[in-house]
């Protein structure tokens with residue numbers, strides 16, 4: 001029996017409405033046929049959290065994270081620790097705080113706001129005892145110094161969509177954090193990310209789509225969705241010299257260790273869903289042609 005988790009996706013942000021709408025059922029089914037057994041859907045605002053919560057109600061294999069993204073802070077200037085805590089404790093499906101963190105690439109002008117929000121999220125995570133999903137873009141020094149000064153290692157967590165340096169990865173690993181890779185690792189110009197892939201030990205690695213963004217090669221350019229985590233898995237497995245099945249097993253175990261749960265308690269993959277038996281191109285070509 002193999003498990004594979006898309007450890008960071010935004011299900012509520014997929015094209016669920018309008019002309020080219022897909023249904024969640026269809027998205028989850030396609031993912032399962034590609035071997036993806038579980039999902040962590042991450043909310044960036046409280047509105048998104050509500051949407052995710054209603055999506056997740058129907059499925060045992062969708063987990064949730066709740067936080068205010070550093071790039072959404074201006075939409076929710078008055079978010080309160082109390083409301084965040086309430087959301088985090090509203091369902092046992094909510095297993096993580098985030099995403100939170102710092103993004104100086106897209107919004108250097110809100111730096112101070114981002115810092116105070118990040119610090120508050122860590123405080124809440126320590127209180128509710130849930131790991132943190134961290135977004136860090138071009139903010140290495142501040143991210144690391146806040147993780148240290150706020151004792152974030154006691155909550156634990158993952159640096160998602162890692163695009164920084166080996167240097168930063170080393171400190172994050174020393175602090176006990178996991179490192180998660182998206183389709184960016186498959187992009188031609190991403191030699192720096194591949195350096196980090198080379199460096200990070202298998203037992204601290206995760207794989208994610210961050211869909212609807214960042215579809216991996218060879219589906220780059222269309223809307224990303226959880227099924228495509230298979231492409232990134234394959235790419236990373238080849239790069240690390242292990243089988244896809246082995247990397248799926250290890251990254252699923254890493255997910256279980258970080259979030260202190262057993263995937264099999266939530267859903268067992270449907271019969272015949274062995275990673276090795278999939279012909280992902282067939283499934284995906286058929287669905288998108």
Ligand SMILES: [Zn+2]
Nearest residue numbers: 099135160161
């Ligand atoms: Zn992010």
Ligand SMILES: [Zn+2]
Nearest residue numbers: 008042099210
């Ligand atoms: Zn994200």
